[in-house]
Amino acid sequence: MGVLNGKAIKARLEEADPAKKLVITPLFSQEEQLREGASSIDLRLGCRFASTRRANVTHIGNEQLQPAQLEEFYVPLGSELLVHPGQFVLATTLEWIRLPRDLAATVVGRSRLGRRGLIVATATGVHPTYSGVLTLEMTNLAEVPLELAPGQAVCQLVLEKVIGDDPTAATAPSAFLGSLRPALGEGASDRIAGFLSRVAQPGAGKAPGGGGATG
Amino acid sequence: MSAEDLDPESLFWLQAARERGSAIRREIARLQARKFAFRLPTEVLAEIAARAESHLGSLEALPDAPEFFSDQVPHDERLDSLATVVYELVQLHKLLYLLSRVHSSRLPFEIVRPFEGLAAQLLGVDSASLMLRPGSEYGFSINSWGGESGRSLLPGAKALANSFCVFCPSAEVSNFGLFAILGHELGHPVFQRRVVSVLAASALGQAVVEVAPEGTDPEVQKKATDVLGRWAEEMFCDLCGVRLFGPAFVAAYRATLPIIWQAEGTPGYPSSCIRLEGISAGLKRWWEQPDLAPVLAAFPPLPPSQLTCPVHEDPALKIAAEALAPDGEFLERLLSITEAEIPSPSSCPGFAEHVISAGERIELLIPPDPYLLAAEHEYQSHELVAFAFLSAGIGRQRANSTWSEQFGWSEQRCSRAVSELAMKGLEASDLRRRFGLES
Numbered sequence: 001m002g003v004l005n006g007k008a009i010k011a012r013l014e015e016a017d018p019a020k021k022l023v024i025t026p027l028f029s030q031e032e033q034l035r036e037g038a039s040s041i042d043l044r045l046g047c048r049f050a051s052t053r054r055a056n057v058t059h060i061g062n063e064q065l066q067p068a069q070l071e072e073f074y075v076p077l078g079s080e081l082l083v084h085p086g087q088f089v090l091a092t093t094l095e096w097i098r099l100p101r102d103l104a105a106t107v108v109g110r111s112r113l114g115r116r117g118l119i120v121a122t123a124t125g126v127h128p129t130y131s132g133v134l135t136l137e138m139t140n141l142a143e144v145p146l147e148l149a150p151g152q153a154v155c156q157l158v159l160e161k162v163i164g165d166d167p168t169a170a171t172a173p174s175a176f177l178g179s180l181r182p183a184l185g186e187g188a189s190d191r192i193a194g195f196l197s198r199v200a201q202p203g204a205g206k207a208p209g210g211g212g213a214t215g
Numbered sequence: 216m217s218a219e220d221l222d223p224e225s226l227f228w229l230q231a232a233r234e235r236g237s238a239i240r241r242e243i244a245r246l247q248a249r250k251f252a253f254r255l256p257t258e259v260l261a262e263i264a265a266r267a268e269s270h271l272g273s274l275e276a277l278p279d280a281p282e283f284f285s286d287q288v289p290h291d292e293r294l295d296s297l298a299t300v301v302y303e304l305v306q307l308h309k310l311l312y313l314l315s316r317v318h319s320s321r322l323p324f325e326i327v328r329p330f331e332g333l334a335a336q337l338l339g340v341d342s343a344s345l346m347l348r349p350g351s352e353y354g355f356s357i358n359s360w361g362g363e364s365g366r367s368l369l370p371g372a373k374a375l376a377n378s379f380c381v382f383c384p385s386a387e388v389s390n391f392g393l394f395a396i397l398g399h400e401l402g403h404p405v406f407q408r409r410v411v412s413v414l415a416a417s418a419l420g421q422a423v424v425e426v427a428p429e430g431t432d433p434e435v436q437k438k439a440t441d442v443l444g445r446w447a448e449e450m451f452c453d454l455c456g457v458r459l460f461g462p463a464f465v466a467a468y469r470a471t472l473p474i475i476w477q478a479e480g481t482p483g484y485p486s487s488c489i490r491l492e493g494i495s496a497g498l499k500r501w502w503e504q505p506d507l508a509p510v511l512a513a514f515p516p517l518p519p520s521q522l523t524c525p526v527h528e529d530p531a532l533k534i535a536a537e538a539l540a541p542d543g544e545f546l547e548r549l550l551s552i553t554e555a556e557i558p559s560p561s562s563c564p565g566f567a568e569h570v571i572s573a574g575e576r577i578e579l580l581i582p583p584d585p586y587l588l589a590a591e592h593e594y595q596s597h598e599l600v601a602f603a604f605l606s607a608g609i610g611r612q613r614a615n616s617t618w619s620e621q622f623g624w625s626e627q628r629c630s631r632a633v634s635e636l637a638m639k640g641l642e643a644s645d646l647r648r649r650f651g652l653e654s
Contacts (some may be wrong), residue, residue, distance in 0.1 A: 026643035131580035178632030
């Protein structure tokens, strides 16, 4: 894999072939969001946020957190959101991203915000063919509340070329695909985890698929 | 004489007014602690708070107004003034209730600003404000804050000029496609502000005279004229929706039809059959063009054509129904008025091609981009909004089969993704346009 520089990102944004085109919308100004010499593109904070409903969630176990247990809220452009010390909030990028088959991306929090105590995006990898706004996991590690404004630059997207592109491969289904709101992920069933959780139980020992371990 | 010395009846009204007043003050404080997503509810709340404080201030000042308790003020007059304060506070409470659910995060806030632009364009004003609110009815309706009731409750409130509260069914607030119905709802203020004067009572009366059987009772004719006036507003609003959104409006109308279906007309609404004939005439006139054929093909057709219009038993309703006959002059007149008052995106060069290609983008999970259209043509709000709805319809048709095969998505999941793509496309285009205008 190789990281795309500003020129390569620009070329991908202007690519005519939909299979190779990188989509970032809204993109207001390539000059300002894609600085010369930089190998990333700035993304902005969106208006939709979510946090866990404290009143009716006792704890979060390994089972899936239900969307209804999230409290969504909308902060319009021109308003601010205060993130209190220790608070965890799911945010979104203002931009809708669509990666072509041969590009992956990494989300990196802005150092300016990091130095003020805000950790942005812990699950930083974005797979090829992803399409949707990015959900950002944000926590304020500072001792004082931080004010955030939808529309401000919040993170950077570092794009990488994927080696071994298979143009015939179907778009991978993702729980986060095609979403405008902070997404929890719908949680595909993890058959191996299920097996591993049963392995120490009496009578267990068969591998997934029932064929037994083969080495 | 002081408040304590009042007669029991006056004391009862004074205490009631104060109690209601403090309850409403608490409710206002509770709502003020919320952050509304858009400026209109915040501004309306400020106006309500100012008005309530004015009433409450007058109540609180009463102990210092001995003349109010003296015999100079007749007993009945005193009761009347206290009852008026209670009544006005209760009316303000109704407005507060409207604000109580406008923060629902499920609402499609992304469409608010583009629709505000559309409303301003249709009304010919510099700006308009819109507030979305989930409602209890399974349908859409519009409340003009600046209408008679708003003006009487909040006289002089600047925030209310050209501002509207749109109610949408609570269970469908995330269903983007249904919001094409707002084409109809925005028709109401246009009709009341501009069309009423064009479609004078004399024209309605003439239409009635032309179809009424000879010797019809003048009272029946008068009632038929009133009914036709109200039906004309509904028909104009339907045509407004068709003119703006074409098949996207028809699809939204079709989706809500089982709920709003009206076999026979009432004095307020024409039968669904009459309305469908009007919609069909508008669709044929403005959207059945060769280059728009692929757009039309992506949407479901009008409901079954074998529906037959009922014969109204009420003679006035029967006359009004005959005045609105499909090939009649009155419907033709309504079509012409709509044409003159409402711009249509279907005549914009290259519109259909852009819409079709945006539908293809949706299939690729890329938001439609009305801004591309704006870059090539003189940009108008109605084109942007119609563009998003039409491309969502085409995208939905294309995506349903692709996505269910590719991702195993259900029809509902596909529908949700199309809604979110269209909402983001509309928001992104609106922001880029504003950025371009500022730069």
